[in-house]
Each structure stands twice: as structure tokens, then as C-alpha cells.
Amino acid sequence: MKLKRDSAAVNSEMIRKPIQRWAPLFLIPMVASFLIGFVWPFFHGLFLSFCKFRTTSDWEWIGIDNYGKALTDESFMYSFGFTAIFAVVSLVLINVFAFAVAYALTQKIKGANLFRTVFFMPNLIGGIVLGYIWSMIFDGFLSYYQTSILMDTELGFWGLIILTCWQQIGYMMIIYIAGLQAVPEDMLEAAKIDGASAMQTLFKVTIPNVMPSITICTFLSLTNGFKLFDQNLALTGGSPYIINPDGTSIHTTEMLALNIYQTFYGQNTASRGVAQAKAVLFFILVAGLALAQLSATRKKEVQQ
Amino acid sequence: MKKLFAVLMALVMVLSFAACGQDDEPSVYWLNFKPESDEALKEIAEMYTAETGIPVEIVTAASGTYSETLTAEMDKANAPTIFVVSPNGVPTWGDYCLDLTGTPIANELATDAYNVYDGDKLVSIGYCYECYGIIVNNALLKKAGHDVSEITNFDSLKAVVEDITANKDTLGFSAFTSAGMDGSSSWRFTGHLINLEYVHEYRDNPEAWGNGAYGPAELTGDYMDNFKALYDLMVENSTTDRKELATGGFDAAAEFANGEAAFYCNGNWEFQGLLDKGMNAEDLYMIPYYSGIEGEEKAGLNCGTENYWAINGKASQADIDATMDFLVWLVTDAEASEKAVTTFGVMPYKSAAESTNRFLAQANAYLADGCYNFAWVTNYQPNVDAYRETAVNALNAYNADPSDANWATVVTAFIDGWAVQYAAANG
Numbered sequence A: 001m002k003l004k005r006d007s008a009a010v011n012s013e014m015i016r017k018p019i020q021r022w023a024p025l026f027l028i029p030m031v032a033s034f035l036i037g038f039v040w041p042f043f044h045g046l047f048l049s050f051c052k053f054r055t056t057s058d059w060e061w062i063g064i065d066n067y068g069k070a071l072t073d074e075s076f077m078y079s080f081g082f083t084a085i086f087a088v089v090s091l092v093l094i095n096v097f098a099f100a101v102a103y104a105l106t107q108k109i110k111g112a113n114l115f116r117t118v119f120f121m122p123n124l125i126g127g128i129v130l131g132y133i134w135s136m137i138f139d140g141f142l143s144y145y146q147t148s149i150l151m152d153t154e155l156g157f158w159g160l161i162i163l164t165c166w167q168q169i170g171y172m173m174i175i176y177i178a179g180l181q182a183v184p185e186d187m188l189e190a191a192k193i194d195g196a197s198a199m200q201t202l203f204k205v206t207i208p209n210v211m212p213s214i215t216i217c218t219f220l221s222l223t224n225g226f227k228l229f230d231q232n233l234a235l236t237g238g239s240p241y242i243i244n245p246d247g248t249s250i251h252t253t254e255m256l257a258l259n260i261y262q263t264f265y266g267q268n269t270a271s272r273g274v275a276q277a278k279a280v281l282f283f284i285l286v287a288g289l290a291l292a293q294l295s296a297t298r299k300k301e302v303q304q
Numbered sequence B: 001m002k003k004l005f006a007v008l009m010a011l012v013m014v015l016s017f018a019a020c021g022q023d024d025e026p027s028v029y030w031l032n033f034k035p036e037s038d039e040a041l042k043e044i045a046e047m048y049t050a051e052t053g054i055p056v057e058i059v060t061a062a063s064g065t066y067s068e069t070l071t072a073e074m075d076k077a078n079a080p081t082i083f084v085v086s087p088n089g090v091p092t093w094g095d096y097c098l099d100l101t102g103t104p105i106a107n108e109l110a111t112d113a114y115n116v117y118d119g120d121k122l123v124s125i126g127y128c129y130e131c132y133g134i135i136v137n138n139a140l141l142k143k144a145g146h147d148v149s150e151i152t153n154f155d156s157l158k159a160v161v162e163d164i165t166a167n168k169d170t171l172g173f174s175a176f177t178s179a180g181m182d183g184s185s186s187w188r189f190t191g192h193l194i195n196l197e198y199v200h201e202y203r204d205n206p207e208a209w210g211n212g213a214y215g216p217a218e219l220t221g222d223y224m225d226n227f228k229a230l231y232d233l234m235v236e237n238s239t240t241d242r243k244e245l246a247t248g249g250f251d252a253a254a255e256f257a258n259g260e261a262a263f264y265c266n267g268n269w270e271f272q273g274l275l276d277k278g279m280n281a282e283d284l285y286m287i288p289y290y291s292g293i294e295g296e297e298k299a300g301l302n303c304g305t306e307n308y309w310a311i312n313g314k315a316s317q318a319d320i321d322a323t324m325d326f327l328v329w330l331v332t333d334a335e336a337s338e339k340a341v342t343t344f345g346v347m348p349y350k351s352a353a354e355s356t357n358r359f360l361a362q363a364n365a366y367l368a369d370g371c372y373n374f375a376w377v378t379n380y381q382p383n384v385d386a387y388r389e390t391a392v393n394a395l396n397a398y399n400a401d402p403s404d405a406n407w408a409t410v411v412t413a414f415i416d417g418w419a420v421q422y423a424a425a426n427g
Helices: A013-048 A065-071 A074-105 A112-124 A127-145 A153-181 A185-193 A198-209 A211-227 A230-235 A256-265 A269-298 B002-020 B035-052 B066-074 B087-096 B138-143 B154-166 B187-193 B195-204 B206-212 B224-236 B242-247 B252-257 B268-276 B317-332 B334-344 B358-368 B384-400 B404-426
Strands: A051-053 A059-061 A241-243 A249-251 B028-032 B056-060 B082-084 B115-118 B121-126 B130-137 B174-176 B261-267 B284-287 B299-304 B308-311 B372-375
Touching: A013 A051, A013 A269, A051 A269, A065 A269, A074 A112, A074 A153, A074 A211, A074 A249, A074 A256, A112 A153, A127 A153, A127 A230, A127 B242, A153 A211, A153 A230, A185 A198, A198 A211, A211 A269, A230 A256, A241 B384, A241 B404, A249 A256, A256 A269, A269 B404, B028 B035, B028 B066, B028 B317, B035 B056, B035 B317, B035 B334, B066 B082, B066 B087, B087 B115, B087 B121, B087 B404, B130 B138, B130 B268, B130 B358, B138 B261, B154 B174, B154 B224, B174 B224, B187 B195, B187 B224, B187 B261, B187 B384, B195 B206, B195 B224, B195 B372, B224 B242, B224 B404, B242 B384, B252 B261, B252 B268, B261 B268, B268 B284, B268 B358, B284 B358, B299 B358, B308 B317, B317 B334, B384 B404
Parallel strands: B028 B056, B028 B082, B174 B261, B299 B372
Antiparallel strands: A051 A059, A241 A249, B082 B308, B115 B121, B121 B308, B130 B261, B130 B284, B130 B299
16 A cells, blocks of 8 residues: 555554554454453363363363263264254255245345345244244144144154244345345346356356355355254254153254253253263364365355 | 553453452352242342341342253352252252251251251251142032042042043033143143152152152152052043143143132142132142052142252351351341241241241141151152153153053153163262
8 A cells, every 4th residue: 555645644654553553452352252252161161071060160170081971872973863964954945945035036026125024034033932933833733633843753853944944044045135136247148148048047157156155055054054052942842752661762853952951951960071072072063064065165156 | 562462461450350359248149949939039138238238139040940040150259158959959069068067047947857968968958848739629629519528549539530520511610720741830740740659669668768868779660550540630631631731831820710620730839829810718728649559548748848048168258157147037037037938938947937828737737637748759850850851751642642652651751761860960
């Protein structure tokens, strides 16, 4: 940047210098809250996963025992499988529907703005509230067949899928709309002149151009699927259980985050370290998936 | 860069001063377990502060989240000085409890029936006790041509209940209120009704239960048929189809108060609420869990408590002393103890105010008649939340399809589930 001689200009040396000097001061609030709210708890949590503890300041080092217990926990493995299936199904459904809705709402139809607002609104409701509202809706309907969302694993699974789709399609839709609006008009026009059909235009021009949006949305919906907690807690709470003859039980609609929570609070403090170890494994899993997915989709993005 | 460091250091200093800046003034912090008592306790706290100048903070954990709240609060520099430790909380919190043996507050106790020990250490003391059983609306029984005095065992209970069901349409009410299985109601069965199984096992073999000091590693399940008999009677003669119970959302208290059902499974804490809903005190009776066990004509109500005071032994001596003074004042001061007894029902302390709760009076009348008490050995349920949730799931499946196979699962959940959770909690 070329410095202006005029000392009153915004980028003049006289004004820029003190700002540069004091910049760290202005960074402190953000850096401090990041350190206090994220970095410190993260490393403390990592540390506690190697401990037996009651409160976070009252611990005893026991090494990797917790990880052994977490990995041999049948319910944790079940939750992993259930969550994986859930994440894949919700990823596909959310993105297909969100893209379709976004595509429809960018086709200059009447009331598009109203529709966008309405579709986005479920996102503004908290997960616990949504879970209870939908459990009432589902049970109101299912009681007609004398059953309940709590009675059947399949019902619970699809209930969670419907709820998650309903909540997240609107959000992803907004991202897709932004992407679709950024597709260059001249490219679409050129395709039209070259005689491309609507389908060809969609798959050969539009979709490659919205790849950045697709990256973001698949990334978000995949991690959201894995991290789902409040909706799971409020809608099914893990019910129904399969009760094994030896008295142990498998919570058939319990996802990973809820499994960790139940391990932490549902049982004696001996299992808090195990819950913490599960949480660390959970973090590695989600972070790994997200990074892999990000690098895979990045390669497909077109350079404009 | 130097300046940045200077600023950072200054910030750290300010923060650490703030942390050190805690006053050494004695104060009391009670992490309350009973949401329904929150308001009354806050009034009591204000009375005490006005009288002595010592600040008393009352924080109430939201219903069903005591364990989470206690875990978080205990971590703070200003941790609770009074908190609730019931027998199944001893493995977790025993180390935090001050040994109350011989302390001024322990000397005020009228009975040692509600003390919790960890070895020789008195970790917590009951501050109120409660009773539960089957609440009866005798006005409705009379309407059906019966009286509560007819009911002395399972057979007579069953006869009255089935007679009401047979004439349900002409009478306009059912025998039992709904037995909803959502979180607001399922504890009446997975926590209370199941006590009839535990308490009879305990009576058969008190040694396995440390004579009431702790729970056994395994149960025998000898009385599950009795539990089944009474449970089936309750759900099959009720306002609600048993297949709908899993959904929950029913209001059994309202059904009972509106005269839609004559029997209601619950405890003495409902008394004031039922009067407030317009019921007459003299119509209300509480009868034991009659389930066809031999000699049950001499059964009493389930009396016990899950409300125990523990004092935080890791608090400063000044806070411990202030807390002790506050508790002694609470159970001896006429005005304060009257307020406390109104919200708690009854307090087992020598100088505390008398109780006015009719159900508690009936519980005492049973005992005075020489009936045996159903101690709350249900308090020893290991990993109580996980254990009960499993039982709820088993009962849901059984209610949807009352087959023998599904009943076997209920037995597994209650009996084998106990052993599993016991091992997890104590392993």
C-alpha cells in the first residue's frame, strides 16, 4: 500500500502507526475468550480422559484404562454404528432437498422471499424444544396405531431423520441460494445458445459452479449428523432399549453424543473418565471425517 | 511486543486479584434438591440473614438435574456448604461430607432412622421423611358401595377395584388413575412400587442389606409375581388403556382430584396439592401396597426419605460453623421450623414444629397398630437413573404387549439390571 502524504488520510503514517502498535490490545478479548472457552477446556478434557475424576479439579491419573473401557463398551460401538447410518442418511436427504428447494426458489417464482423465510424458520427453534414438539406430533399420530416413537427403533430412527431434515434443510437452502445466485449469468446464457437442455445446464454448468456451497453444506450436515444431541435427548432419549438376558441393555436410538452424556451422568463417577475418553475419541472421529471430506470436495471445485 | 506483555500481565494480575478477592466472611450456601420448596427456603434464608446478618444462599437444581448441578457447583471456589447426599450418592460424594457424629445438628435429631453412614462416618442426616402408598378417595368408594376399611389385603383390594371397573359406566369413574410412563410419572412405579419387591427381600435377609445400611450386589426377585399382580391391577383398571401409557403426558393428580379415579399411587407430598384442587381432607386415605404377600394385613406404608443434609467438609471452618448454626436454628426456631415443616411435611428433630399432613399421621397410625414399615430400600437402587430408565423401557414393551416373554424382560430389567448397575457403580 502506498502511503499518502496527507497526514489526515486514514492510511497515513500518523494514524496507522498507533493503530498498528495497539492492535494486540484489540485482539485480547477475542484471543482470551478463545483460550478460556475453547483451548483450555479442550486440553483439560484431554487430560481428564486419562484420569479418574469426580469434579474437574479432583482427579487421579490412571493412564489409558479409560480408552480400553470405552472401546470395549458394547453400547458405544452400537451408538457409533447407529450414528454413522444416521449421518449418511441425513446428509443425503438434507442436501438433496435443500438443493432442490434452493433451485426452485431461484427460478423467479412468486413469493420466493416468503418461502425462503418460512423454510428457514425451523432453524431458529432450539433442539430440545423441537424434540418435544415433534415427539408430540409423532405420538399424536402413532397413538392412533397404539404405539409410540419410544416403542420402535425404526420409528425412532426415521423420527430423528424427519426432525433433523425439517430443521436443517432451510439453513442449507440459504447457503445453496447464495451459491446459485453467484453462478455467472453469461455461462448460463452461453449454455443456452449452445443448445444445452435444462438438465445438461444443471449438471454441467450450475452444479460445478456451486461446488463451494456443496462443500460447506455436506461438511456441515455430516458433522451435524454426528454431533446431534438435544434432538436425540428430547425425542427418544435412546428408547427403546434392548434388554439382554444378563441385565445389560442397548439403547437402540442412542447416538454418540447422548451415549457420552449418559455415561457421564447416568452412572457412578467411576465412569466419568470413560465418558471423557469417549468424548476424545468422538472428537478425533468428527475432526478426521470433516478434514477428509473437506479435502475430497475441494478438489472438485472449479476455479473461476 | 513489550507493551503487549505488559498489558497481558496486567490483565492476569487483575484476574488473579479478583479470584483472591473472595471475602472470608462466613456464609451459607445450600444447594437445594426439592424444587417445590425453593420459595419457602428462600424466605427462611431471608429471615436468618435479617436476624443474624449472615448471608444464606439458596440455589435449587432443576428437577432431575441435581447430580449435574452438584458436580458443577462443587468445582467452584464458592462451593455449596449444604448439599444432599442419599445412600447411593455416598460412593461419589462421601469424601466431601463432614463427619456429623456428635455435631450440634446431629444432637437435635429425634431419631437415627434417617442417618446415612459410610463405615463409621455419619455422612448425612435426614431432614424430612415422607410416605407413599396408594391414595384412596373414600367418597368415590362409598359411591360404589364400598369403604376403605374393607381393604386389608390384595384380595379385598382386587375385589373393590374389579367391582368398580365392572360398573365403570354407571359410576362414571375408574378404579386407578393413569400410570403414565414419561419422566414426570414413571418413578411412581420404577422407584416406588418396586419397593415392595426390595423391602420384602430385605425383611427375608436383612444381612444382605447391611441391616439397612447398603444395598446388596444381587437381588433374588422372589416377589416379582406380587409386583406383577399389583401392577397389572393398576394398569388394567385405570382411566387409560395400557397401550397408550408409553406416550405419557397424562395428569394423574388432576384425574384423581377431578374424581375420575378412586385410587392414585403417590405420596404424602401430594396432600396439600389435592386440598388446593378442592378435595376434602377427610375423604383422603393412604393404604399400603397390598400385593398378595403372606401377612400383609400387617403391612404399613412406605416411610423413608431421600432428603439428607450433608455439610461440605472441604469448606472453610468459618463457613462450616455458620452452616451448623444455620441448620440448628432452622430446626429449633419456632417460626422457621414451622415454615420448613409446611414445605417438607415433617422433620425428625426434637424441637421442630409438628406436622399437619394427614397421610403422615396415617403412616404413624399404621406403625402404632404394630404394622411393619416398608423402609425406603429403593434408595439403594444403583445408578438410579440408568436403572430406572431401563425398567421404563421394559415396562413400555410389556404394556404394549402383556405377554409372558415381555414380563420376563421386566424381571430382567429390575433384577439382573440391579446386578449390572451395582457392578458398574461399585466396580
